Amino acid sequence: xxxxxxxxxxxxxxxxxxxxxxxxxxxxxxxxxxxxxxxxxxxxxxxxxxxxxxxxxxxxxxxxxxxxxxxxxxxxxxxxxxxxxxxxxxxxxxxxxxxxxxxxxxxxxxxx
Amino acid sequence: xxxxxxxxxxxxxxxxxxxxxxxxxxxxxxxxxxxxxxxxxxxxxxxxxxxxxxxxxxxxxxxxxxxxxxxxxxxxxxxxxxxxxxxxxxxxxxxxxxxxxxxxxxxxxxxxxx
Numbered sequence: 001x002x003x004x005x006x007x008x009x010x011x012x013x014x015x016x017x018x019x020x021x022x023x024x025x026x027x028x029x030x031x032x033x034x035x036x037x038x039x040x041x042x043x044x045x046x047x048x049x050x051x052x053x054x055x056x057x058x059x060x061x062x063x064x065x066x067x068x069x070x071x072x073x074x075x076x077x078x079x080x081x082x083x084x085x086x087x088x089x090x091x092x093x094x095x096x097x098x099x100x101x102x103x104x105x106x107x108x109x110x111x112x
Numbered sequence: 113x114x115x116x117x118x119x120x121x122x123x124x125x126x127x128x129x130x131x132x133x134x135x136x137x138x139x140x141x142x143x144x145x146x147x148x149x150x151x152x153x154x155x156x157x158x159x160x161x162x163x164x165x166x167x168x169x170x171x172x173x174x175x176x177x178x179x180x181x182x183x184x185x186x187x188x189x190x191x192x193x194x195x196x197x198x199x200x201x202x203x204x205x206x207x208x209x210x211x212x213x214x215x216x217x218x219x220x221x222x223x224x225x226x
Contacts, residue, residue, distance in 0.1 A: 031212075032211075032212050034214060034215075038155075041200070041220075041222075042219065042220070043114065043116075043202050043204070043217030043218055043219055043220055044155065044202075044204075044215075044217050045114070045217070046214035046215065046216065049212055049214055051212065089154075089155065093210075094210065094211065094212070099157055099160070099168050099170060100145070100157065100215060101157055101170075102147075102154055102155040102157070103154065104153075104154035105154060105155075
C-alpha cells in the first residue's frame with residue numbers, strides 16, 4: 001500500500017542553523033510533491049510545490065529537492081529562526097494518485 | 113487569512129447525534145476537500161468535490177457524507193456520532209481538480225463528542 005514516512009521524532013536545532021526534514025514515500029509515482037507548514041490547532045499552510053522533472057526548488061530561505069529514484073524529498077530551512085518552529089507536512093500526489101495524501105509530519109523546534 | 117471559511121469554530125455534542133460542518137472555498141476555487149485530524153493521527157483525507165461533483169474519496173466512514181452546492185460551498189454531515197469522531201475537521205480548496213494546485217486550508221472546526 002502507499003506509504004509516506006516523515007521522521008516522527010521532533011527535530012531540535014539552534015537558531016541560525018539549517019534544518020533538513022525528510023519525506024520518503026513507497027508505492028507512489030507522484031508527479032508532484034508539496035510541503036506545508038502547520039501550527040498547533042491551525043490549518044496547514046502551503047509552502048512549496050516541486051514537480052517530478054525538477055530536482056530542486058527554492059523560495060527565500062526554503063529549499064526542496066525531489067529524487068524520484070530514491071523516492072525521497074528533502075526540505076531545508078536555512079538560517080532557521082524560532083518563528084520557523086512548527087510541524088512540516090509533505091504530500092506527494094499526481095502520477096498514479098490524484099489524492100493529496102499527507103505524511104504525519106515532522107515537528108521542528110528552533111531554539112535561540 | 114487563506115480565504116477559506118469554516119463554521120462553526122467549535123462544536124460540542126453528544127454521542128449518537130448528527131452535526132453539519134460548513135465550508136466556503138476561496139473565491140475562484142472549484143475544488144473542496146475535507147480532512148479529519150485527530151490528536152493521535154495525522155491529516156486524514158476524507159473526500160473531495162470538484163464543481164459540485166464528487167471527485168475522490170478517502171477513508172470516509174459511511175456515517176459521514178458531504179456535498180458541494182451550486183454556489184460551491186460544501187457541507188460535511190456526521191451522523192451517529194461516536195467519541196472517536198472527536199477531532200479537528202479541516203476544509204481546503206484549490207483551483208483545479210488535480211494537478212499542481214496547492215490547497216488553501218480553513219481554520220477548522222473542532223468537534224468534541226461527549
